[in-house]
Amino acid sequence: MPILxxxxxxxxxxxxxxxxxxxxxxxxxxQSQVPILISFSVGTLLGAAFLEVLPEAxxxxxxxxxxSIAVLGGLLMFFVLEKLLLWKHCHEEACETHAHSQEQAxxxxxxxxxxxxxxxxxxxxxxxxxGAFLASVELGIITAVAIITHEIPQxxxxxxxxxHSGYSKRKALxxxxxxxGTTLVGGTFAYFALQTMHDFIPLLLGIAAASMLYISVADxxxxxxxxxxxxxxxQQALLIxxxxxxxxxxxxxxxxxxxx
Numbered sequence: 001m002p003i004l005x006x007x008x009x010x011x012x013x014x015x016x017x018x019x020x021x022x023x024x025x026x027x028x029x030x031q032s033q034v035p036i037l038i039s040f041s042v043g044t045l046l047g048a049a050f051l052e053v054l055p056e057a058x059x060x061x062x063x064x065x066x067x068s069i070a071v072l073g074g075l076l077m078f079f080v081l082e083k084l085l086l087w088k089h090c091h092e093e094a095c096e097t098h099a100h101s102q103e104q105a106x107x108x109x110x111x112x113x114x115x116x117x118x119x120x121x122x123x124x125x126x127x128x129x130x131g132a133f134l135a136s137v138e139l140g141i142i143t144a145v146a147i148i149t150h151e152i153p154q155x156x157x158x159x160x161x162x163x164h165s166g167y168s169k170r171k172a173l174x175x176x177x178x179x180x181g182t183t184l185v186g187g188t189f190a191y192f193a194l195q196t197m198h199d200f201i202p203l204l205l206g207i208a209a210a211s212m213l214y215i216s217v218a219d220x221x222x223x224x225x226x227x228x229x230x231x232x233x234x235q236q237a238l239l240i241x242x243x244x245x246x247x248x249x250x251x252x253x254x255x256x257x258x259x260x
């Protein structure tokens with residue numbers, strides 16, 4: 001199967017499936033179930049970064065320093081993007097960013113910010129997926145799985161904000177699907193751009209790892225700390241471990257599939 005077909009399929013799945021799953025959860029699931037998704041997505045992101053993406057990026061000894069610089073630069077870049085409100089994830093019905101925005105802007109402006117920010121984020125996800133598939137098919141599959149799991153709770157938050165901004169359910173779903181289409185745009189662009197830039201792939205993997213680490217550590221985990229108590233902590237730890245185990249299992253299956 002051609003690499004471009006893998007990238008297109010994974011980009012469409014990463015975008016459309018996460019939006020549809022998020023819409024179903026936002027309309028039917030209890031709000032208390034969202035933290036469960038977040039805990040699991042933390043595990044998948046950490047597992048993908050440390051078990052697959054970074055080992056692949058560090059595979060060649062001469063790339064170690066370059067990739068380390070890419071990871072550091074990526075973390076700083078995502079910090080700046082979050083400050084510009086382009087990378088901010090909302091995993092709750094009323095996160096701090098949206099609550100602050102509601103005090104300063106009308107609903108139409110809030111909705112526009114959510115759609116633009118989500119579109120930009122999805123485009124970057126597409127670039128990351130393409131870089132992973134160009135490194136190896138199994139790494140691409142693992143990266144796509146990690147991206148889909150962390151997109152679902154984010155899309156739940158975005159969907160709820162659009163509903164609260166006055167959008168109908170159909171219109172909110174349509175705009176979320178539209179913004180998810182930028183995943184395919186980013187993936188396709190990266191595929192053709194990297195055809196003659198293979199030396200850049202390890203650096204892109206370093207940036208991908210930085211994205212996963214930043215989202216999990218700086219964005220998701222602080223929200224988990226709002227739930228206190230030994231029971232909540234144990235549940236979160238188990239779900240994070242389940243996320244890591246899922247990535248390990250997907251990795252083993254992908255490697256086995258590649259060797260058939």
